[in-house]
Amino acid sequence: MTAPTQIVILGASGDLTLKKLMPALTRLAAAGRPSDGFHVIGVARRPLTDEAFRAQIRALLPDDLHAAFDAFAPRIGYQAADVSDPVAMKALEARLDALPGGAQAGRLFYLALKPELFGPTVQELSASGLVTMRVGEMPAFRRVVIEKPFGHDLASAKALNSQMHGLLREDQIYRIDHYLGKETVQNLLGFRFHNAIFEPLWNRHHVELVQITVAEDIGVELGRAGYYDTTGALRDMLQNHMLQVLSLVAMEPPVSLDPEAIRDQKVNLLRALHAPDPAEVATNSVRARYVAGQVNGVAVPGYRAEEGVPPRSDTETYVAIRAEIDTWRWHGVPFLLRHGKRLEKRFTEVKVQFRMPPLQLFNRPEGMAPNDFRRALHDGSLCQIRPNVLTLSIQPREAITLAFGVKRPGAEMVMAPAAMAFDYRDAFDAPSAAAYERLLLDAIRGDATLFLRADEIEASWRFADEVLGGWAQGRAPLGEYAAGSWGPEAADDLFHGCEGGWSRG
Numbered sequence: 001m002t003a004p005t006q007i008v009i010l011g012a013s014g015d016l017t018l019k020k021l022m023p024a025l026t027r028l029a030a031a032g033r034p035s036d037g038f039h040v041i042g043v044a045r046r047p048l049t050d051e052a053f054r055a056q057i058r059a060l061l062p063d064d065l066h067a068a069f070d071a072f073a074p075r076i077g078y079q080a081a082d083v084s085d086p087v088a089m090k091a092l093e094a095r096l097d098a099l100p101g102g103a104q105a106g107r108l109f110y111l112a113l114k115p116e117l118f119g120p121t122v123q124e125l126s127a128s129g130l131v132t133m134r135v136g137e138m139p140a141f142r143r144v145v146i147e148k149p150f151g152h153d154l155a156s157a158k159a160l161n162s163q164m165h166g167l168l169r170e171d172q173i174y175r176i177d178h179y180l181g182k183e184t185v186q187n188l189l190g191f192r193f194h195n196a197i198f199e200p201l202w203n204r205h206h207v208e209l210v211q212i213t214v215a216e217d218i219g220v221e222l223g224r225a226g227y228y229d230t231t232g233a234l235r236d237m238l239q240n241h242m243l244q245v246l247s248l249v250a251m252e253p254p255v256s257l258d259p260e261a262i263r264d265q266k267v268n269l270l271r272a273l274h275a276p277d278p279a280e281v282a283t284n285s286v287r288a289r290y291v292a293g294q295v296n297g298v299a300v301p302g303y304r305a306e307e308g309v310p311p312r313s314d315t316e317t318y319v320a321i322r323a324e325i326d327t328w329r330w331h332g333v334p335f336l337l338r339h340g341k342r343l344e345k346r347f348t349e350v351k352v353q354f355r356m357p358p359l360q361l362f363n364r365p366e367g368m369a370p371n372d373f374r375r376a377l378h379d380g381s382l383c384q385i386r387p388n389v390l391t392l393s394i395q396p397r398e399a400i401t402l403a404f405g406v407k408r409p410g411a412e413m414v415m416a417p418a419a420m421a422f423d424y425r426d427a428f429d430a431p432s433a434a435a436y437e438r439l440l441l442d443a444i445r446g447d448a449t450l451f452l453r454a455d456e457i458e459a460s461w462r463f464a465d466e467v468l469g470g471w472a473q474g475r476a477p478l479g480e481y482a483a484g485s486w487g488p489e490a491a492d493d494l495f496h497g498c499e500g501g502w503s504r505g
């Protein structure tokens, strides 16, 4: 038995801690994971007793977690401290030393703080001796989990990485992207590299196009408008979560499941993502902001009228990009990425669209001569639905569907669409664990596979910076779309010829 891990949540009275981290930790505690257990100390500036902190957490937990929480609560404490105050940090250390295992226990510091506090907080943790960068100096692990956003652009991400590397070893830094904690996102690796039948098709010879959608029906969240308005759809969703999904969909096979083997392949892929020049940004990206409309029959205001949004804001709430990957495997295959708020429906999915058979024998329109049919397909004046599409549904549906064509019963040789479908809900009894539960457990165990390495973050920002740079030059002017619609029509033009259109989930 080793000592229970000590988890220090800095920013303990915030939204993330109360709504995501504490429910996840309560579930882990209830499941007895990890087996050595853990203690939690919440840190924020406001004065709170342990009891008041526990009551705050309990009040926001779903009823079915109350019994588990009551058993877990004695292992939760609160320490009022300003992260920039060395005296308060010393008091925190004394509090941790008094827990079972004292300084011999592993310590996980979770930065649930505003991004501008990430650097100064780690600086203070380091100065106070709570974390250290030298191997062997501490009796047990000292790790720091850093929330998103990690930087605002490439330069700030590099500066933050460099600051972190002056204070911590890379293996102490756990940059979190909660998308990687989703079962269906992890399954992208399992699906691709456990099933031998798909990988031979997973390349430019057989794949015509890949589209990745993160569609939200909600607008800007209450209390987050100030943050969102300085961020926008590209930085908030595409640069991180969507490029992570893209890297798992398109990366080369890793040689093992070792964290570095996987992250090496992800970073290689992100580096091969073609960084568009301003002219390409103009033709291959679309950005827009929602105006008033109806979502699920309810009238909603436009983005500029949302509480906390400046009335003249020019922030995009929708982004779509036609991207390319400069590798042998993917050369010429478009990757269409789309994210928007206040769209008609909430869903996240990856669609892999396979090429048409080289010769189309079926579905010739009635009355069309065979030669005209052949010509029309060839010059693109007649488009036909691609029969083979693999849809990897990430949320809220957790499923995999393979579409194919079958002969429609009858005297004519006409093909109709059909599908094979797998749904997690039908196949497994247990619901998927919440993303933060899995990621917190991995951070306690020291498994960094699902956390982002410094070079991965920088490779993602390199791509995002090019798009943002083109936008800053006035390329791809900001458009509008009605709330509750499928986004701006201009985004449809990112599909060429007979490539089809955006998924509607």
Ligand SMILES: NC(=O)c1ccc[n+]([C@@H]2O[C@H](COP(=O)([O-])OP(=O)(O)OC[C@H]3O[C@@H](n4cnc5c(N)ncnc54)[C@H](OP(=O)(O)O)[C@@H]3O)[C@@H](O)[C@H]2O)c1
Binding pocket: 010, 011, 012, 013, 014, 015, 016, 017, 020, 043, 044, 045, 046, 081, 082, 083, 084, 111, 112, 113, 114, 115, 117, 147, 148, 149
């Ligand atoms: N909320 C989410 O769902 C979500 C999702 C993804 C990522 N994130 C990221 O998670 C981080 C936290 O977000 P949040 O929404 O939880 O923020 P928040 O609600 O504003 O909470 C911030 C917390 O930091 C504490 N704090 C502020 N200054 C401090 C200081 N100098 N010393 C000690 N504590 C201090 C605040 O309490 P006091 O005022 O009492 O000090 C509060 O507990 C951000 O980086 C955000 O981007 C959040």
